[in-house]
Amino acid sequence: MFGIPDTGSTETLPPIGESALGLARAVLMHGPISRGDLGRRLGLSPASLTRLSKPFFDRGLFVEIDDDATGSVGRPTRPLDVRLDGRRFVGVKLTGEAAYGVLTDLRANELASAHRPLQSRDVDTVVAQLDELVQELATAGPIAAVGVSVGGKVTDSRVVARAPFLGWRDVDLAAALEARVGVPVLVENDVAGLAAAEQWFGxxxxxxxxxxxxxxxxxxxxxxxxxxxxxxxDSGLGLGGHVPLDSDGPVCGSGHRGCSDAMLTESSIRAQVSHRLGRPVDYDDVLALAAAGEPDALAVLRSSGRALGRLVALVANIAMLDTVVLSGEGIGLWHVVSDEVIEAARNDRDDEATELQISVDDAGVSSWARGAAAVAIQRTLARLTPVP
Structure with a gap:
């Protein structure tokens, strides 16, 4: 079992309220940051900043750094930052075939990684393997919490209500894993977890x-x-896969022609190119062939690139936003046909709309696991005990 040793002082520490947690989030996301900038960002007075930051100084989570570390000049400001070495978290991306884990610091920076192919999808067997993965990553020292992300619907950050790739329904994964590792376990839909990581740290x-x-x-x-x-x-039901993008496109497994699943998933792209070439190819082969100019592979990827651009524009238009982050293990598509994506997205935007910003996170499976760690960090800030 793992955890931060009990110092015996937690009962006398100041309670952490929502305002203080807002302050901690700002320092995590934007630190090192001066008190002046922090006060302006949060609308807080110097006295309020001092009061709200006290619980985190008492726990050893905040530090003041020298001006020299920020390169600033003039009157010393002693910016606030988090003590990155004060906490360790484990994030795990759980698929139908494997568990990918990372050890991170308080900003979800990856410190180590590990991988376990699943022996089976039986719940007890998977939990045992997750425990082994956590043990391997925690050898350097105690951890504060574990985050696990799955492709599916999750309730209350604990129960896997539906995970098609695992064949699970109503599995209290958090309780089962907590009983083994002895620290809080948070479970989240993988895309929501990735969004949390991009929001705070990406x-x-x-x-x-x-x-x-x-x-x-x-x-x-x-x-x-x-x-x-x-x-x-409805979060975690994969509704983003059913968006119609190309009336002449292939048909997905649910019978939808030219939807995002049919146009953008690795399996569909691989199947289309394999059919055209008359031989089986995997996704990496498709990317390499298209990058080398092979006509059939390039034609399929260009069509997928245009479909992705339409999806980007549709999301931006409906939600009235101007920033879209692209990620996932299939993001290699972008590196081959980014021009098609950008052009299609631009064509579907109003000429006077704010310029669209497309950011690409191409860290692959590491991004998913860091997303799980980010969820653990976000949800346990108020419960962290003092740094020993």
Whole structure:
């Protein structure tokens, strides 16, 4: 079992309220940051900043850094930052075939990684393997919490209500894994977790409203509005895969012609190119062939690129936002046909609309696992005990 040792002092520490958590989020996202900038960002007075930051200094989570570290000049400001080495988290991306884990610091920076092919999809077997993965990643020291992301619907950050790739329904994964690792476990839909990581630590950090579109086994979609990841009862159902994009496109497994699943998933792209070439090829082969100019592979990817551009524009237009983050293990598509994506997105936008910003996170499976760690960080800030 793992955890931060109990110092015996947590009962006397000041409670952490929502305002203080807002302050912690701002320092995590934007630190090192001066008190003046922090006060202006949050609308807080110097006295309020001092009061709200006290619980985090008491826990050893905040530090003041020297002006020399920021390169600033003039009167010393002693900017605030988080103590990155004070906490460790594990994030795990769980698929139908494997578990991919990362060890991170308090900003979800990856410190180590590990991987386990699943021996089976039986719940007890998977939990045992997740425990092994956490043990391997925690050898360097105690961890504060574990985040697990799955492709499917999750309720209360604990129960996997539906995970088609695992064949699971109503599995209390958090309780089962907590019983083994001894620290809080948070479970989240994988795309929502990735959006949380982009919001706090990634491409979305500079804007309060943006969308995330993921490509891979399926097509995922998440929305962040005013610094909140939007979740509903239908989150995790893969509804982003059913958006019609090309009336002449192939048919998906649900019978939809030219939908995002049919146009953008690895399996569909691979099947189209294999059919054209008369031989089986995998997704990486498709990308390499298209990059080399092979006509059939390039034709399929260009069609997919135009479909992705339409999806980007549709999301931006309907949600009235101007930033879209593209990610997922299938993001190699972008590197071959980015021109088609950009042109199609531009064509479907109003000429006077704000210029669209498309950011690409191409870290692959690491991004998913860091997203799970980000969820664990966000949800346990108020419960962290003092740094020993």
């Amino acid at each position: 491409a979305g950090r500079g804007t309060s409203t943006f969308a995330v579109i993921t490509l891979g086994i399926g097509v995922g979609y998440a929305l962040v509005i005013n610094d909140r990841v939007i979740t509903t009862r």
